[in-house]
Amino acid sequence: MKKEYSVIIGGAAGQGSRKAGLIIAKLFNKLGYGIYIYEDYQSLIRGGHNFSQVTAAEGGSVNKKEKIDFLLALDKKTIERHKDKLKKGGVIFFNSDRIQEQGIGIAADKIVKELNGLPIMANIALIAGLAKGIGITWDVLEKILKEELGKEIEKNLSVAKKAYTEVLPPAGGTKIEKTKYAPGILMTGNEAIALGLKTAGLDIYFAYPMTPASSILHYLAARQKELGVLAVQSENEIAVASEAIGAAYAGKRSAVGTSGGGFALMTETVSLAAQAEIPFMAINSQRMGPATGVPTYGAQSDLLFTLNPGHGDFEKFIAAPSNAEESFYWSGKLLNLAWKYQTPAILLTDKDVSEGTFSIDKDIFKSVKKEKELIWSGKGEYQRYKITQSGLSPLAYPGTKNAVVKANSYEHIEAGISEEVDKQAIEAMQNKRLAKFALMQKEADAIGAVKIFGNKKSKTVVVAWGSTAVAAREAAEKLGIKMVQPILISPFPLKQMKKALNGASKIICAETNSTGQMATVLAGHGFKVDKKILKYDAQLFSTEELARLIKN
Amino acid sequence: MKKEYSVIIGGAAGQGSRKAGLIIAKLFNKLGYGIYIYEDYQSLIRGGHNFSQVTAAEGGSVNKKEKIDFLLALDKKTIERHKDKLKKGGVIFFNSDRIQEQGIGIAADKIVKELNGLPIMANIALIAGLAKGIGITWDVLEKILKEELGKEIEKNLSVAKKAYTEVLPPAGGTKIEKTKYAPGILMTGNEAIALGLKTAGLDIYFAYPMTPASSILHYLAARQKELGVLAVQSENEIAVASEAIGAAYAGKRSAVGTSGGGFALMTETVSLAAQAEIPFMAINSQRMGPATGVPTYGAQSDLLFTLNPGHGDFEKFIAAPSNAEESFYWSGKLLNLAWKYQTPAILLTDKDVSEGTFSIDKDIFKSVKKEKELIWSGKGEYQRYKITQSGLSPLAYPGTKNAVVKANSYEHIEAGISEEVDKQAIEAMQNKRLAKFALMQKEADAIGAVKIFGNKKSKTVVVAWGSTAVAAREAAEKLGIKMVQPILISPFPLKQMKKALNGASKIICAETNSTGQMATVLAGHGFKVDKKILKYDAQLFSTEELARLIKN
Amino acid sequence: MEKQTNNNLDTKSPNTWCPGCGNFGILTAFKQAVDEIIKNGFDKEKIVVVGDIGCNSKIADYLNLNSIVGLHGRSIATAEGVKLANSGLKVFVFIGDGAGLDEGVSHLVHAAKRNSNIKVILHNNRLFALTTGQFTAVSPKGLKSVSTPFGSIEEPINPLKLMLSSDAGFIARGYSAKLEQLKNLILAADKHKGFAFIEVLQPCVSFFNNIEFYNERVYEAENKNRTEAEALELINQWDYADAEKIPLGIIFQKQRPVFEEDILKLIVK
């Protein structure tokens, strides 16, 4: 059996549980385990209860589990909230200066105080205790700490060393073995998006902060020089979207990122991008709505909204990744497609992919490159909306010699001048765009839009997308059934879906929303969903829970 | 056979063709003909080419026709553009001071000049010529002119009298006979909306101007005192939507109106209304998009956008009227439903219903009354989001003794205070709303949501909605097939649709958009459309054209 | 600090502001002002709190008063709807600098311009606190934040000046650490007929702790009538960068026709 471990570390906001979770994940990753970190926090800056749940498994992408092996408690609330998740034989590591509990107590506050450390360093003491407790050598721990803790590293190391020395591993306790796999790179979904966009040629990223998309902005802002990508925060989402349009018109690759409420403010611009045929790349990272909802928790309830993101008739690319690798690949792919087809493209991700941390294989970075858009040859008179057989009109950017580049949100003639009288011309321009939409459909059919996992011969199929897909994959493998994951959702990859669902006698669709939005999409394309599994308590499916719900 | 006549009157913007069209319509209406006026104009204030096409038919609602009986030309362009539409034996009435043509020339400029009239009065001279030419008595003409022309009525009457006297009816020409029907009331779709809302208790209408919704604002603004409805123009659509929410929270019935681009800016607020359970009534009057598109021309291409009008999971009422009577009824009905279910409701109309003029039966005014919403009993402690079996929590408004009314866009507990920690509470509040959504579905099933016309036994069914429904109705009657018109589209009236389409062997769906949005909706509910008839040249279907397309 | 009121103004909602946050002072001053308003005979039921989205707007959860919390940046427009619907209500808006000066600045400008009779209390902590501290329109140039790790390059706008140019009839500045004065400003805004704008300097201890900076510089400006030019001069004492002194108090006041009164005349028969 695949080896797999789950660890929760929790505390109040400000106690550093998130950082600690990342360090623990790196320890496991170093030993060759695949990683997923689920982050749980509220919309507040101090206090409350935050926790990170690290799942580490031999090989592949992993999902959050119901039961855990180790619990690290920076405060009492952590024990109260998570003790019942411990497996039989699971161990609690706790700050014995604050908590009385059975398990491995570490006098974290005392150690920190003795060594004149900062209060937050208690989390390092706990990590060191865990490392010792599960048989990780000091060398490995030291290396990871050095990588992760730039500031105050000496003090942190001495805290760690002391805790490491003091803790005695439990008798007969688990010792984590190295696996045969090489360590991956740990990265959140949002970081992968930033890099995917950059790799496909992003020049400027525009955003107005909104959880859970904000960290794309933060990541890029911190690396502007290194990556050569401008990261611009503007006065509101409408400005953001309009600026992205202006920049694309002027010849730069731009993208924007937001969550549902901010995306709502951009819908008028999505329609503009379609009409003016200006590439527009948006990240919509879902959180639990409607409206402000539960802003730091996940949900997959913006699918139908995102699929119909503006007034008028138009096609667009929409893809929903389930992990960091897919986030990287599809953000890059969509950026290229937006420019290739001069069209809106939307990466529809969700909180637990955006802010979750995954181990990825660095080969994935080779899967994206900047693909050049269709540029005007320079011959003849330039017409922004030249009617061609393919429906694609070559681009030119302002500054191009002998080109007058006229982009227009009104219906227009080939030269880009408004047209409202000549009804044939109006129809012809729509036909040009319809031809392009047909090409986009072909592209969707040709691309690897749908993934299949589990028992490919099973007639029971669970369909899941985005963050839920990982749980569904694992559950399907466990139950010996088939799992189908649509990633590109618009244009809908009908042929691939037909193939994937061919012969299915029972289609189950699992998602974290309350109405079954993917099931609705499937119905629209002729696939009858026999059973909907819906979860809307602001939590990600654990693999066990989903498996149970599939079976029942 | 039913008697039916079509008249076009055209000229440059500023020449008064629209007013003239209305007067002509009133002449026919007076004789008992049902009326539809199609208005065609561009996005400019002077010049260009405007025309009104009056269709007058014995009984019932009527659609624009391909061929016309009479053409009234205020300028030359009118003849160039419309001459080919004349039926054999059709007659042109023209301003002989500007145009040389075969038909009935009226020295309109000369007459106006002689009588010291304003240049625009040439349109009255032409109308008088038409009246004489088709055998309408001077009395009838005089009465209508007096009703319609408040200002400068004496001068207008003398112009009319002179033209009426000078014109000689064509030998063997048509004489319009009185029908057995009583005259109706002429009203545009937008006027009917204004009155429907008012009748259902509207207190405040908020808007930012946008064609083709603006005339709701104008109509209400002009009648504020008379109707007791405030008509408020605000700084932008986001303000408009937010103000409507604020007003509804504070206990007044509010509504907003806009077109696709403005509606896009309101989508975030629609989601808010759903989450905070604040009634929100919006009119979205479609025009040709995407983006600015062809702003003064019609299309039905916002259906899917309007059906998915915000982030998160929620239900909403959406209805699409095809004429003024339905506009009146459904705007009133939706306002009542928005308050009954504390939910968003959207009247999805389109330019040729909004700005088209229809004759309506005044009995329709009795079909709407204000239905009181569910109000708190005053007993116990007030909780805005009390969990009840029905899912409906009684309303109280600020100012109510002993009630603290807390509305919230965050997920919340019953008292309206934000909740992000207790996952059961979050799920419970969603379940409360889901219960309400189920009730809304029941309401949709119980209401007359789907209309059936034509040959009810035919296995060939044409489905059409909004402005296209009138053409489809007439075409179906002509072809002896069945016609089905869904009016309430959300919650989708599945049972009624099943009944209406029961036994159909061929389903045809006609609409003025380029992708078949209603066909997509039908597919989503399990109805396979066999043939889509799509028109996207910014024109309304004429009955003949649609009939041809159905047959071929 | 939160329990000193005698009108049952508290709720059971746990308070999740950071210890030491300036928002506590605003909450206390407001509760004291409400106590006084109620003492003077106004019905508690007719007070409405309109919250925005941000740390500041959690205040709605902490007040046992009618409240509506809507969308980020839209509280002012929402409040205008409330007031228009029932002009017998007293309407207080609590909004952040990000919401009021970035996302929703159009509503701030227009509410002032049309002189809607609502009272806007802008919690100016000079950044988007709830989303972890990004710069806003009033952040000092050079602010290092998660979205501007190398320092923001934009110069701040002066919200009082913006209000003056938008014809606001009541413009004041308070400080969350000066409770008594803040309470009095809220009461004065309440008495003023028409739109009132109170900027409250509100240190965010987690992301931009400028308590010292303010403590050293704030002073109470003379309470007197000022011309527009005089108000401008006073406002210009501090341009949201460094300064010797920062005036607090009522900066400008002028009586203008009230929007709701005038518009309601249109339907009175």
Added chain:
Amino acid sequence: MEKQTNNNLDTKSPNTWCPGCGNFGILTAFKQAVDEIIKNGFDKEKIVVVGDIGCNSKIADYLNLNSIVGLHGRSIATAEGVKLANSGLKVFVFIGDGAGLDEGVSHLVHAAKRNSNIKVILHNNRLFALTTGQFTAVSPKGLKSVSTPFGSIEEPINPLKLMLSSDAGFIARGYSAKLEQLKNLILAADKHKGFAFIEVLQPCVSFFNNIEFYNERVYEAENKNRTEAEALELINQWDYADAEKIPLGIIFQKQRPVFEEDILKLIVK
């Protein structure tokens, strides 16, 4: 009037402005300015016109120059994107008072504040002309329009004052009937490094013909450096109601750090 240029600036698009509309004057003055810009050696291909939606923005159709016409109220933000993408372009925004001061006022304020190097020409006809004449933020109180048949009750905002308070570095007023001066203002705005705002008084002959009113009152203000207070005084000569005189010319000018220059430094290695 439209054919006097020597740089092939005209298109085949039929002009659908009403005869006598002030927009013609703006078109002519702009073409003359462009002629001069080109004569001085700047490439025509590097000029970009950003249109909004309204009568004013039809200008994009009438100019044989690069152009982008986007959404109502969003032209300024769009233009900022254009400029940021390629700061070698000259970017001129044509926008109406409705778009600039109602729908999109947030972008106007913020573009001025951050000093984006774009040139905004606001066609101020003091109403929403293309949608048949409803009142805007700068309509005179009492304007009878289709949405205010009994007279608008709101007092107008003063856009120059709003720009001054938003820290705009170049603020000017022109008049569509004064071609030479308007051309010079456009050229001065072009020379100014940073954000420039030109309000153009533009009579709408169809809905609000105030040609006489303007002709009797406009005068050319002295061309000199002004302090903020002096500029305010000059601006206050006319509050968009009645007045004895209406100043034209450059009202205020100040050099500020240019947004695009500063932000681009962040990625220069």
